[in-house]
Amino acid sequence: MKILVAISNVPDTTTKIQFTDGDTKFNSAGVTFVINPYDEWYALVRALEIKEANIAEKVTVIHVGLIDSEATIRKGLALGADDAVRINAEGPDAFFVGEQIANYARENGYDLIMVGKETINYNGSSVGAIVAGILDLPFISLATKLDIAGNKATIEHDIDGGTQIVDCELPFVLSAAKGMAEQRIPNMRGIMAARTKPLTVIAATGSAPLTSIKSFTLSAGRTTCKMISEDNMDELVNLLHTEAKVI
Amino acid sequence: MSILVYTEINKGRVKKASLECLNYASKIAELTGGTVTALINNADAIQLEEIGKAGATKILSVKNDILSSDGVYICSAVEQAVKAENAKLIIFAFDISGKAVAPRLSAKLKAGLVAGAVDYPVVNGNNLEVKKNVFSGKATAIYSINSDVKIISLLPNSFPVKLEDNKASVVDFTVDLSAIKSRIIIKETKSTDVAGMIPLPEAELVVSAGRGLKGPENWGIVEDLAKSLNATTACSRPVADLHWRPHHEHVGQTGVAIRPNLYIAIGISGAIQHLAGVNGSKTIVVINNDKEAPFFKSADYGIVGDAFAILPKLTEAVKKFKAHQN
Numbered sequence: 386m387k388i389l390v391a392i393s394n395v396p397d398t399t400t401k402i403q404f405t406d407g408d409t410k411f412n413s414a415g416v417t418f419v420i421n422p423y424d425e426w427y428a429l430v431r432a433l434e435i436k437e438a439n440i441a442e443k444v445t446v447i448h449v450g451l452i453d454s455e456a457t458i459r460k461g462l463a464l465g466a467d468d469a470v471r472i473n474a475e476g477p478d479a480f481f482v483g484e485q486i487a488n489y490a491r492e493n494g495y496d497l498i499m500v501g502k503e504t505i506n507y508n509g510s511s512v513g514a515i516v517a518g519i520l521d522l523p524f525i526s527l528a529t530k531l532d533i534a535g536n537k538a539t540i541e542h543d544i545d546g547g548t549q550i551v552d553c554e555l556p557f558v559l560s561a562a563k564g565m566a567e568q569r570i571p572n573m574r575g576i577m578a579a580r581t582k583p584l585t586v587i588a589a590t591g592s593a594p595l596t597s598i599k600s601f602t603l604s605a606g607r608t609t610c611k612m613i614s615e616d617n618m619d620e621l622v623n624l625l626h627t628e629a630k631v632i
Numbered sequence: 633m634s635i636l637v638y639t640e641i642n643k644g645r646v647k648k649a650s651l652e653c654l655n656y657a658s659k660i661a662e663l664t665g666g667t668v669t670a671l672i673n674n675a676d677a678i679q680l681e682e683i684g685k686a687g688a689t690k691i692l693s694v695k696n697d698i699l700s701s702d703g704v705y706i707c708s709a710v711e712q713a714v715k716a717e718n719a720k721l722i723i724f725a726f727d728i729s730g731k732a733v734a735p736r737l738s739a740k741l742k743a744g745l746v747a748g749a750v751d752y753p754v755v756n757g758n759n760l761e762v763k764k765n766v767f768s769g770k771a772t773a774i775y776s777i778n779s780d781v782k783i784i785s786l787l788p789n790s791f792p793v794k795l796e797d798n799k800a801s802v803v804d805f806t807v808d809l810s811a812i813k814s815r816i817i818i819k820e821t822k823s824t825d826v827a828g829m830i831p832l833p834e835a836e837l838v839v840s841a842g843r844g845l846k847g848p849e850n851w852g853i854v855e856d857l858a859k860s861l862n863a864t865t866a867c868s869r870p871v872a873d874l875h876w877r878p879h880h881e882h883v884g885q886t887g888v889a890i891r892p893n894l895y896i897a898i899g900i901s902g903a904i905q906h907l908a909g910v911n912g913s914k915t916i917v918v919i920n921n922d923k924e925a926p927f928f929k930s931a932d933y934g935i936v937g938d939a940f941a942i943l944p945k946l947t948e949a950v951k952k953f954k955a956h957q958n
Binding site: 512 | 728734861880934948
């Protein structure tokens with residue numbers, strides 16, 4: 386069985402966000418890019434664990450992006466993925482990205498497609514379900530546990546107001562959340578091996594994006610924090626009622 | 633414009649997030665001169681009434697016992713309703729089921745999706761321009777939806793719910809799911825709801841505590857404060873990782889992202905990953921014994937001091953205020 390893990394290239398969580406070109410583009414100057422944490426810690430690491438348990442023969446990472454994302458893709462290989470695919474296109478629209486991944490998965494016969502629960506840059510939580518929709522596959526979201534035996538997977542995942550344990554036969558698409566696996570640090574052998582592992586670049590196919598970003602605005606931070614003495618809780622309650630109007 | 637709103641019932645009530653979507657659609661219909669049709673499964677008369685009061689002008693009432701069990705069925709039902717109503721805009725809540733179904737529908741209809749909208753769309757020619765949060769709340773972006781059919785999923789708690797007179801007509805709507813077969817077999821469902829407490833994603837008041845509480849045995853004072861406010865309890869990541877509190881209470885980037893009206897953070901330093909999950913809160917109160925805690929920079933009100941001394945005083949002050957109000 387073969388697993389395809391979709392990874393996104395995102396600014397590190399602690400990045401100070403800035404925009405350029407009249408607030409129409411993210412300013413990547415001096416920014417450290419990483420694999421989207423949910424894609425890496427939860428989806429990719431669990432896929433690698435399944436391979437290490439001799440249940441999967443191959444783990445491929447796929448990314449839709451331009452050449453500057455290759456360092457991030459190589460990190461996926463350093464963690465243990467067997468090969469990587471980069472679809473050479475900018476990917477700001479979830480439908481566009483989802484269709485690229487779906488087309489590749491269809492042509493190359495993957496049994497399980499894994500994504501993180503959302504990206505930390507566009508926070509859309511959409512690509513996994515789009516891939517599932519295009520390929521007419523089941524989609525299981527917010528998975529916190531995944532075990533595979535033969536052709537059948539057992540998954541624990543979050544639902545509204547609770548959790549659910551489900552069985553599903555391969556193939557299907559899954560989005561991974563906290564609980565699936567623990568973060569790994571690539572070792573030197575992995576980093577060396579990653580240099581020679583195959584990273585195939587292919588051209589985008591399929592439809593044009595359905596949405597586009599017109600502009601960005603930085604969120605206004607909170608201006609000042611009003612400090613209140615610990616001996617004056619009546620004042621805090623009063624402010625929450627009369628000033629903030631939240632109680 | 634014909635607008636279709638996918639609505640859901642959870643634990644006997646129309647979801648608050650669904651009512652917000654109906655309000656939202658109703659405002660868009662007002663601006664663009666359209667109609668609001670709601671799709672609902674297995675609703676009773678009271679629930680249909682509430683959907684009407686929230687802004688639907690027509691309700692497609694489905695009676696189907698398998699529909700809600702898998703997103704593939706929901707997606708197909710919405711697709712059939714879109715065709716029947718010739719809907720050009722479809723609204724979902726950006727909650728767990730909306731996140732699974734709206735993108736699937738986007739793929740099926742080749743309809744552009746903005747996932748997690750925080751404001752009303754602006755019409756620009758044939759396109760809709762919609763604002764949503766990006767970079768985990770550090771910024772917003774204006775997306776243009778350029779396809780003929782459009783989908784917006786609305787971030788919960790973006791607008792307060794308003795109920796008005798019910799003007800909706802109810803139509804029985806039959807969906808044909810015979811061509812689809814779900815491959816997901818549900819083995820076990822566990823509820824994480826706590827009796828008498830509003831679930832975290834719907835809560836308007838949240839009291840949250842971190843490692844500053846020193847141990848799970850000290851949560852009584854947090855629960856007392858929450859109870860006095862009728863608030864929901866939450867916690868930081870280390871507290872969930874240490875199993876002091878259940879996993880579903882964990883708010884932050886890797887846990888649940890929330891945006892209540894009031895977020896009280898006790899003994900939480902305010903790491904950037906925590907802020908990413910709570911910075912949409914309207915008002916933030918931070919209680920911490922370290923005056924240098926980074927969370928104070930993201931707070932509206934701050935108290936420096938010992939939580940063990942402050943919480944009982946705050947709870948008493950809330951009780952006094954509530955007694956006075958009644």
